Each structure stands twice: as C-alpha cells, then as structure tokens.
Amino acid sequence: MTYTPTTDTEHRSDLDEPVQLLTPSGERRRDPRLDDWADDLDLDTLRGLYRDMTLARRVDTEGVALQRQGQLGLWAPAQGQEAIQVASARACRADDFLFPSYREHGVLLVRGAAPADLVLSWRGEVASTYDPADLNVAPPQIIIGAQTLHAVGYAMGIQRDGADQVAVAYFGDGATSQGDVNEAMVFAASFSSPVVFVCSNNHWAISEPVTVQATHPIAGRAPGFGIPSMRVDGNDAIACTAAMRWALDHARGGGGPVFLEAVTYRMGPHTTSDDPTRYRSSDEVDRWRARDPLTRLEALLRAEGAFDDAFRADVDADALSFTTQMRTAAIDAVSAPPLSVLDHVYAEPHSGLDEERRRFSAYLDGFAADEEGAR
Amino acid sequence: MTSVATGKASLTMGKALGAGLRRAMADDERVLVMGEDIGKLGGVFRITDGLLDEFGPSRVIDTPLAESGIVGTAVGLALRGFRPVVEIQFDGFVYPAFDQIVCQVAKLHYRTRGRVKMPITIRIPWAGGVGAAEHHSESPEAYFVHTAGLRVVAVSNPQDAYTMLRQAIASDDPVVFFEPKRLYHAKGDVDLDAHIADAAPMGLARVVREGTDVTLLTYGAQVGTAMDAATAAEDEGVSLEVIDLRSLSPVDYRTITASVRKTGRVVVTHEAAREAGVAAELIASVTEQCFHYLEAPPLRVTGHDIPYPPAKLEKHHLPDLDRILDAVDRVLERPNSFPEVTP
Numbered sequence: 001m002t003y004t005p006t007t008d009t010e011h012r013s014d015l016d017e018p019v020q021l022l023t024p025s026g027e028r029r030r031d032p033r034l035d036d037w038a039d040d041l042d043l044d045t046l047r048g049l050y051r052d053m054t055l056a057r058r059v060d061t062e063g064v065a066l067q068r069q070g071q072l073g074l075w076a077p078a079q080g081q082e083a084i085q086v087a088s089a090r091a092c093r094a095d096d097f098l099f100p101s102y103r104e105h106g107v108l109l110v111r112g113a114a115p116a117d118l119v120l121s122w123r124g125e126v127a128s129t130y131d132p133a134d135l136n137v138a139p140p141q142i143i144i145g146a147q148t149l150h151a152v153g154y155a156m157g158i159q160r161d162g163a164d165q166v167a168v169a170y171f172g173d174g175a176t177s178q179g180d181v182n183e184a185m186v187f188a189a190s191f192s193s194p195v196v197f198v199c200s201n202n203h204w205a206i207s208e209p210v211t212v213q214a215t216h217p218i219a220g221r222a223p224g225f226g227i228p229s230m231r232v233d234g235n236d237a238i239a240c241t242a243a244m245r246w247a248l249d250h251a252r253g254g255g256g257p258v259f260l261e262a263v264t265y266r267m268g269p270h271t272t273s274d275d276p277t278r279y280r281s282s283d284e285v286d287r288w289r290a291r292d293p294l295t296r297l298e299a300l301l302r303a304e305g306a307f308d309d310a311f312r313a314d315v316d317a318d319a320l321s322f323t324t325q326m327r328t329a330a331i332d333a334v335s336a337p338p339l340s341v342l343d344h345v346y347a348e349p350h351s352g353l354d355e356e357r358r359r360f361s362a363y364l365d366g367f368a369a370d371e372e373g374a375r
Numbered sequence: 376m377t378s379v380a381t382g383k384a385s386l387t388m389g390k391a392l393g394a395g396l397r398r399a400m401a402d403d404e405r406v407l408v409m410g411e412d413i414g415k416l417g418g419v420f421r422i423t424d425g426l427l428d429e430f431g432p433s434r435v436i437d438t439p440l441a442e443s444g445i446v447g448t449a450v451g452l453a454l455r456g457f458r459p460v461v462e463i464q465f466d467g468f469v470y471p472a473f474d475q476i477v478c479q480v481a482k483l484h485y486r487t488r489g490r491v492k493m494p495i496t497i498r499i500p501w502a503g504g505v506g507a508a509e510h511h512s513e514s515p516e517a518y519f520v521h522t523a524g525l526r527v528v529a530v531s532n533p534q535d536a537y538t539m540l541r542q543a544i545a546s547d548d549p550v551v552f553f554e555p556k557r558l559y560h561a562k563g564d565v566d567l568d569a570h571i572a573d574a575a576p577m578g579l580a581r582v583v584r585e586g587t588d589v590t591l592l593t594y595g596a597q598v599g600t601a602m603d604a605a606t607a608a609e610d611e612g613v614s615l616e617v618i619d620l621r622s623l624s625p626v627d628y629r630t631i632t633a634s635v636r637k638t639g640r641v642v643v644t645h646e647a648a649r650e651a652g653v654a655a656e657l658i659a660s661v662t663e664q665c666f667h668y669l670e671a672p673p674l675r676v677t678g679h680d681i682p683y684p685p686a687k688l689e690k691h692h693l694p695d696l697d698r699i700l701d702a703v704d705r706v707l708e709r710p711n712s713f714p715e716v717t718p
Contacts, residue, residue: 097454127486138454139486143478149444150479153451160407160433160457167451179471183444190439344489345523347547351578352625353523 018263020233021242024291026299028238033230037249038242043306049090049237050297050307051315053082056106057294058319059118060268062326063105067272071330072122076103077268080235083293084200084262085170086110087240091248092168097154099138099147100170103200107170111135115325116333125333145171145178148197152184155193155257166251167195174205176221177213185225185257192256196247197222199259200234202266207279222259234262235293265291338364380567389559391533392422392498394567395540396460400430403458406544409436409445410462410498419464420500420559442472449495450479460496460544466553467510467683469499473518480549481524496543501529501553502595502646504693506686512556513683514647519551520623520656527624528577529553531598533563535621542577550577555596580627582634586616589640589703592631592657594620597644597694604699613703623653631657632664639670640706644694649677674702 019031021038056078063075078085085106092098100107105118108130117129121140128139141147151169158165175181176199188195201218203210210218222229228250232243240262247258265288269276276285301307342357379401380394400406407430408423414437417424427435438445442463449459463469469476476497483491503512519527526548530536536554543550575581583598584605593601598619605615616634620626635641641661643654654675661673676694684692 126488127482128488131490132454132487133490139483139491143474146447146475146479149447149475150451150454152444153448153453154455155451156436156448157452157455157457161455179441180443180447180475183439183441183447186439186441187444187448344485344487346526347484347489347492350526350548350625351627351629355628 018231018233018261019239019243020236021239022236022296022300024235024296026296026303028300031239034239034242034246037245038238041238041241043301043304045241046238046297046301047306047311049087049241050294050301051318052086052090052106052110053237053294053297054315055319055322056082056086056109058323059105059109059326062323063118063122064268064272066119066327066330067122071327072119073124075122075272076270077266077272078103078105080265080267080288080293081200081202082106083237083297084198084234084240084264087237088168088198088244088260088262091241091244093165093248095136096166096168096248097136097138097151098168098170099151099154100140101144101147101172101175102140102142103172104140104170108135108137108140111137113137115322116329119326119330120333123330123333125335145175145181145184147171148175148181148184149187151195152188152191152193152257155188155195156191158194159191164252165194166248167193168198169195170198170200172205173199173201173203173210173213173218174208175199176218185222185227185259188257189226192254194251194254195257196244196251197227197257197259198244199261200264201261202264204266204270204276204280206270206274207276209280217261219259219261227257227259229259229261231261231263234264235291235296237293237297382568383564383566385562386533386537386565387560387562388530388533388536388554389420389422391537391563391565392540392554393424393426394565395537396423396426397429398567399460399541399544400426400434403544405456406458406460407434407436407452408460408462409438409449411438411440411445411464413437413462418462420556422498422554423462442468442470443475446472446475446480446495446497450475450483450493453493453495454491458494458496458544460498463497463499465511466499466501466513466515469497469515476519476525476549476551477522481522484548485524492547493549494544494547495549496540496552497549498540498552498554500556500559502555502557503683503689504557504596504646506689507556508686509683512689514645514678516551516553516623517647517652520653524549525624526550526577526622527553528622529555529595530621531555531558531595531619533561533565537565537567538569538571538574539577539621541571542574545571546577553595557596558599561599578622578625578627580621580630581619582616582630583619584615584617586614586638588614588638589616589642589706590631590634590638591615591617591699591703592620592641592643592654593617593645594623595646597646600694600696601644601699603696604703607696607700608703613707615703626657626660628660628664631661635661635665636668639668641669641673642676642699642702642706643673644676644699644702646678646693648680649675650680652677671706671708674706676702
C-alpha cells in the first residue's frame, strides 16, 4: 500500500481526503485499504478506545486547569488529538517501544503512566517522570523531531537482537521540516528497520500553519524515501486503529518502516503560554469541533447499543479518579532538596562535579550553621 | 574468530586505536561501531580496517551521510542496550550532530535520574597540522567540555589511544574521544594485554616530563610540541614540567595544582582558539586554587581567534615550539622575551 502523491499544482497540503472509516456523524464506512485491519474490531474494543480517549481528554482539561491555577508551569494541550494518540498506542504490543513528543499524553495513558507521571515534569519538579523501561516509552521529547532518530536506532537494535518488536516515533507536522525526521526516514529505509512513523498533522506548529511546512500532503513524502505511507483521518479512532495495525504488521513482518500521517487538529493553544486567537479564526476551530473524535465514536456506540448511562458513569468515574490523583500529585509535590540538582549528571564519578558538590554543599551548610548560631 | 592482538607491539596511533576497537568488540558483543565509510573502506583513516570482515555488518555499520542521524540512532541503540562507538569522519563534520550530542546524549541520564545510561563513544579525528581542506582541521573540544553530562578526552600517544578508547567504550557515560590526526602515523610501544582496570583511569592527567621552573599544560598532539619545547628550554637552563591532561572533562586538578604549587608558573597551550577556550578555564581554576603560589600571571599559547586558516597558512595559526618558548620566557620574565603588546 503506497501513497501516490498528487500532481495537482494548485493544491495544498489538505487536498487529498484521508482514509476514513467513521464519519464525523458516527457512520461506519468501509475502505478496502483498511478493512482487513478494521473488520474484526468488536464493540468491546471500541468501548475501550472511547474510555481511554475520554480519559485523555479529561487529563488534558485537568492539565490546563492546573496550569491556570498555578500548579503547573506549563501544559501542552492535546484536545482534538485523542483518537490518533490513543488508537495508535492501543494497537501496539506491550513490548513495542514508543518515542513520544511532549504532546502525546494519550500515548502515555494507554501505556500505563500514573497520574503523577502526567504532571510532575510539567510542574517542573523533575525532567521526566516514569521509568522508560517500565512503560517501554522514552521520555517525552521536547526537541522537535529528535526522537525519530532514537526510534530508528532502537529499531536497528531490535533487528540486531533478532526480535519482533516495533519502535514507534511520534511527531507533528512541524517536525517534518526538521533534518532529524528526514534523516530518520533515510536510516529507517536504508536499514529496513521496524519503525512506524506517526505524524500527527494537527495543522499548527505554534502559529505556523501546516502549509508553511508542506505544500503537498506530508504522507506523500515517505514514498520518496522508499517508505509506504498512508494518510488517515486522525480524528477517526477506527481508521487510526486500523492504519496502525496495518503499519505494525508491515514493520513487524520484516517489511521495514511505515509512515502514517494522521490528519487532526490542535483544538487548544500550542501550550498554555500561547494565544491562538492571534493567528487563526474561530470559524476554523468550529469546523474542526464538528469533526470531534469522541462524539463520533459515541454516536457509533450508541447506534450499536453499546453506550448507555451506566457506561458513561463508569467512564466518568474512572476519569475523575485519575484526574483527582493528578491534582493531588501536583499540589502535594515536594521539591527535591537543593543538592539534588547535582545528581545523575554522570553515571560514574566525575571529579569536577564532585568538587562542585563539595563547594555547593559547604555553601548550603553555611546556612545551617547560621541558623544554629542564631538559636 | 577474531584476531585480537596480544603482547607488546610498536604500533602507530591509528593501529593502536584499531586494536582497541577490536579488543572492545571482542570483549563485549554489545559494542558496535558506526559511521561513514567505516566498513569496507575501514574509515578514511583506516582506523576500523578489518572490523567489517571480523564482526560483520550488524556490528560494523556504514551509515548514511548524516551526522545527526548517526548520533541520534546511536542514542536509540544505547536505549536498546548496545554500546555504540560512533566515528565522526572529521572534526568539522560534528556540528550537524551537535543537537543530538548536547541535548540528548549528554542529558538523557540526568533527564531520567539515572534510569537511562548513554554508553556512547564519539570518536573524532581532530585538529590540524596535516594540510587539510577547510573544515578538516578544527578543534571543537571546548563546546563539549562546556556541556555537562559528557566526558571529553584527547589522546597523545598510541598506548593511551589503545587503553583510553577501551576505557571510554567501557564507561557508562558518553565520551567524546578526540584523536589527533597529526599523530595517526606516529609510532609507540603498546602493551596490548594491559587490563583497562589496571591502567590509569581515563580522568587522570599524566606528568610526562618533570621539571621545576614552569608547568606546561597541554593535550593531544600539542603534547609532542610541548616536549620539544621542554628539550629546547633545557638547553637554556630552564626546566619545564609538562603535563598531558588526557581528560578535558573532568580535568585532573589534583595533578595540575601539585605541579603549579611546585613551579609557581603556568603556560597552557592548545591548538583551539583562545576565547573561552579550555586554557581559559584551566587558568581560572588554577588561579583560584593556587593564587598565592603563582610567581607570574599564567599565559596561554593557543590558536588565534580566527576560522581555521588555509593549509598553507596553518603554521601561522598553530602554536609552535617558538611561540611556546616565547611564553615560557615571558612567564619567567626573562630578558630575551618579546615585549608585552599593550592594547
């Protein structure tokens, strides 16, 4: 399955319709490109998707609220991107290794991140939270696109170990302009490494529209590297699941890398420090609100009789429990002691850092001595 | 089977580095080497000559020509539990990898509070004096010394090249490993059987010539120039103590300050430019720690603060024996020294 680039010179990066299996109004569609990976999805699976996507949205709402209340230094809202984040992560095996960007809260949730893991780095208590080996997820990456190379290197390691895991690189439309992402595709293609590139095209890189990064659909670039690609509706959890299953099967089966462009939309600001009213219209945001990933999945589940008040109440209770724990973790966080800033710079002793520790420690001890003397 | 050499041998630094790599790969199957032209060709300096035949393409990886890609994929391999040894083809080609080295390789251990180790060795054929084209003679070490989380070493002889490369690969920390191109063909005795645990730790400096009048601090190929200067100075009755730093991060201040407290005078020389260079930090720290022992202001003999000049002019840039001796004269306030130029 290979994406065919358009030759229409008029076009812009939104010209081609992405593959869609669930319309914005919640109607199930068929598409021969993905049916084989979607037909066996049962209602329990879809309910699981809905549950995690709802949790992702509540976590996002809580993150923004905690920032506004001064409990977090920053938050990168992911509202609107729940389908691709949750669906792609749920399609992975537990031993696949994922390399998220800083906005992939939904990915972390699916992989089992604890409530505190979602807030302590945004609060500024720690540089990263969970143990990557526990979740098989790298620390969320802030340098745009840098993690794509890590994913490819990890995939090269999988090949050397003779394993059948897959590495997954998450990034956005802005990242596709970075050299690292292009180098990652070259390495992955040359070594036929088991990596899936998941580009969440949310249309905005802070204030720059995707058309600044790409005049043609981003998925169209991958075939030029020799990487099969697909452009999917990133707000359609069923298409995202199916596309990811296709991609993972391809990569796991020795077919080499795959590229997914998930066409979605960042409903909120880039971060809580951003003001999107300066660069985009509310009409545009409203158009995307009508394509919300959660409402369409709910509509399908209701039509199938798989969504009732009890389910809703259960999902809400789970989400409330999680976000309450997030809030508690943020508010109750105790900052590490001053000397700890010198910890873990190196794995082995370093005489320069040891000397710095001695100096800083003596300086800090001076305050203790002062307090002692004042008594 | 691999052909790990044993016993004592007279080897060029290039061969010693190759032997060190071969030994490290034989000792630990998670060690792999990657870079441009390092496979069939054996690297443009032939350091990896023969490794592809011995260890195969899964451990000797000819990469695409993308330095950020090489280091970035090494990060992923390290996450997977490998110990990648990266070859950057020339010093001036490391800059595209700068972000991966500074933001990722150097910080992942800190970022994860010790959960993720980055045992990556980044080998860089380094510095000038070989009549090379532009971007092939750079001394970028200060950028890396300035970056917390990296260890930085520079070798000056075949034995250190062999031993310290193996120590760097065995280290759980990332090491930027500078190899003076000018010395690739210089020979020296190498004990191939030495255990790396028995050798001097990578972070220690070495007094390569004892003296009493002036401490001369340097590293890399400049150690040889400093030794020549010491020999020449001796003819004039001046005794130089020459210290090969070996490690630029950390710096072995214990060895350095012991020497300075004895001599009271310091000259630092390196090829890299002066401004905010390694010598500046060395002198600041020595001054802090030995101020009352100093008999004269410490001096620097460095490359000029210029882009590396064309090959035919590099001799005017590289701090040679005469410029070092001039600084020695000045730090000793000897009458034959050039007058201090006042701005």
